[in-house]
Amino acid sequence: MKKFLCVLLACLLCAAPALAEDQPTGSWSQINQSVSKGENWRQVETDGSFHLGEKTPLEGYEGLSIAAYGAYPSMDGSTVCVPMAMELARQWLGLEEGDMNGFVNFSTTPYAYDRLTQGKPNPLVTIKSRGVMMDDTHPIDLVLATYPNADERQAAADAGVELVYVPFCFDAFVFLVNELNPVQSLTVSQIQEIYTGKYDSWAQLGGQAQTLYAYQRPHGSGSQTAMEEMVMQGLEIQEAQENYISDGMSDAVAQIGNYDNGPGAIGYSYLYYVNTLVESGGVRVLAVDGVAPTAENLQSGAYPFTVNYYAVYRKGDTNTAAFVDWLVSDAGQQAVRQAGYVPLR
Numbered sequence: 001m002k003k004f005l006c007v008l009l010a011c012l013l014c015a016a017p018a019l020a021e022d023q024p025t026g027s028w029s030q031i032n033q034s035v036s037k038g039e040n041w042r043q044v045e046t047d048g049s050f051h052l053g054e055k056t057p058l059e060g061y062e063g064l065s066i067a068a069y070g071a072y073p074s075m076d077g078s079t080v081c082v083p084m085a086m087e088l089a090r091q092w093l094g095l096e097e098g099d100m101n102g103f104v105n106f107s108t109t110p111y112a113y114d115r116l117t118q119g120k121p122n123p124l125v126t127i128k129s130r131g132v133m134m135d136d137t138h139p140i141d142l143v144l145a146t147y148p149n150a151d152e153r154q155a156a157a158d159a160g161v162e163l164v165y166v167p168f169c170f171d172a173f174v175f176l177v178n179e180l181n182p183v184q185s186l187t188v189s190q191i192q193e194i195y196t197g198k199y200d201s202w203a204q205l206g207g208q209a210q211t212l213y214a215y216q217r218p219h220g221s222g223s224q225t226a227m228e229e230m231v232m233q234g235l236e237i238q239e240a241q242e243n244y245i246s247d248g249m250s251d252a253v254a255q256i257g258n259y260d261n262g263p264g265a266i267g268y269s270y271l272y273y274v275n276t277l278v279e280s281g282g283v284r285v286l287a288v289d290g291v292a293p294t295a296e297n298l299q300s301g302a303y304p305f306t307v308n309y310y311a312v313y314r315k316g317d318t319n320t321a322a323f324v325d326w327l328v329s330d331a332g333q334q335a336v337r338q339a340g341y342v343p344l345r
Contacts, residue, residue, distance in 0.1 A: 027079035027106040030250045031277045035083050036097050037090060037338075044334045045091045050323055052093060055132060064131045073141035073313075073320045074134070075104070076112035076122045078222045079249055080171070080273045081144035081309055087339035088327075095127065102126035103134075110220040113152040115140040116312065117159050141320045143312040144168075146222030146270075149229065162315040166324050167308035168332070169341040172271040172293030173226045174305070175286045176253065178262035183207045185287035188304055191231060194266060197238035202264065215252055215267035216240040223249065223268055226307060231268075250278045257282025270307070276340055295342045309341070 053068030072092060075085050085104040089095040095103055105125045106112065115122060125134040147165065148156075156163050175191060177183060183206055190205060194214055203209045216237065217224040228237065246252035249269055256265045262282065271293050274280045285293065288304045297303040311327055313320040326332045333343040
């Protein structure tokens with residue numbers, strides 16, 4: 001207990017959330033750009049239906065307390081959905097920007113789905129300015145994330161948990177090359193053949209006589225799931241060369257933009273992440289089949305690798321279902337747009 005309170009105090013006193021020993025590094029380690037509300041931000045929801053519960057003073061620590069989640073769902077999710085969770089906290093809880101990196105404490109896709117399926121909490125979620133730690137025994141209610149992979153879906157089935165998946169926005173799964181690479185567009189077939197090992201030089205794809213290095217992400221990450229299931233469509237991905245698996249999303253962007261080996265590199269990520277959450281100088285987003293990933297092309301489905309992000313919860317959780325209903329309502333979609341995502345409509 002003494003160790004727990006020490007970690008709690010560190011969490012409340014520091015700008016970044018502290019992490020338990022068994023917790024993954026988390027999404028904030030993969031974000032290096034400021035994420036805050038824009039100048040034209042406005043409150044779109046004022047009825048207060050989803051609010052936090054009561055606070056209990058922390059005995060022996062004046063001014064500190066533990067709060068119940070109440071009607072507001074406990075969340076976890078993918079790195080790319082962190083700004084959406086921040087916007088929800090602004091809309092419903094009136095949280096200040098300085099509280100966001102403590103309250104929105106995402107553990108990344110595979111860990112988030114594991115917590116939801118297994119009924120685990122998201123520990124050490126805090127509201128620093130209020131001296132509050134959220135109840136760390138409350139199981140995750142809602143995951144904001146990319147679609148789970150087959151292993152994660154099977155884990156839910158094995159646990160006897162039926163999950164509900166509700167899309168709340170569009171994004172593009174994109175392929176990145178170094179800005180020095182003259183190639184502007186690839187076909188779906190060319191991308192598949194790159195990752196099955198057919199090509200070893202950009203000269204075979206209309207580029208320069210430069211060795212091709214195809215970066216991948218770890219199995220279980222949201223972007224690797226999209227690559228395996230949406231892009232490859234059953235084709236087996238060639239085993240990645242040594243040192244060509246990017247542990248984090250920011251690593252992938254940095255490696256492709258690197259001057260030394262970047263000109264020959266290709267990798268993948270999500271457009272929102274590249275444009276909003278990470279320093280992406282030195283990389284360029286490719287068109288696919290000649291179609292650029294613009295908002296219009298995502299909403300129309302013209303871009304081949306258009307994806308959704310999902311609000312995911314356990315079937316039968318009526319409170320979280322109502323919260324998700326709001327997220328896809330007209331007001332919720334205004335919040336989606338305000339957070340910088342492409343809304344469903």
